Amino acid sequence: MDWGFVHKAWEKWTSINVGSSTGEPLKAALLINYDPNAPSRLLSIIAEQEGINAVPTEVSQFVDFVKRNKLHSENFTIGQNQYVVTSIHENCFCARSLTTSKPAGEGAIIMQTSAFLLVALYDGSIGAASRAMVAVDQFAWQLGRRNL
Template sequence: MDWAFVHKAWDRWASNSVGTSGQPLKAALLINYDPTGPSRLLSTVSEQEGIKAKPIELSQFVDFIKRDKLQSESFFIGPSQYVVTSIHENWFCARCMNTLKPAGEGAIAMQTAAFLLIGLYDGSIGSASRGMVAVDQFAWQLGRRNL
């Protein structure tokens, strides 16, 4: 695993894609995840920006991914509960069910060879589109290194 590349790419990407003023994402998480690895290997938070996620919370999210019941279950990231709204080959979108924000909140989760990348955004369709582009850009960088 080329951790130096991952960390440098994350820092560069997060500084342009995650934040409160004009960035497409309000928060992002990168979770080390190998679905083909032994079950004793725990997924860990490799990087996070705009959120302070606890490992136990994220282990519940990873379990949600492993159960592969995206259409019939919901998941939590922090205090927010999400329901999946659209599923694609290696990614899915979800909407927050307990938001107080009038425009809503959403999440985009994308799986690469070695990671789960989650982008969180505020808003609706336009925000989701901008968030998807941002998440896809970082996933593409990881994919170039087969990570």
């Protein structure tokens, strides 16, 4: 795994897609080193994060949620919000916050690549979710180019 490439790609991608101004599609993103086939003693780690201060225990609980693969029957927590999965796709799933105070809502897109889980958080509803999915796809495509 080329960590230098991953870091550069992350920095470039987050500078365009993650932020608090209205132009960015994401409010936060988290990249978790994740290999579902690795021995259980090899813990997932936070590789990168932007706009969020995730802690290892929180990430560990989230990774356990993903590994259990009961996406439609359980909820998960990231940051201050609890999420329920709304749709599952081939290599990603989408969720909406159950605990948001924002009128338009908040959502999450979680995409799995060969070596990472990318967690993207956004504010809003359908239009915001579409923009967030495009941003997530772009980053996953960059990582996939290097066969990570």
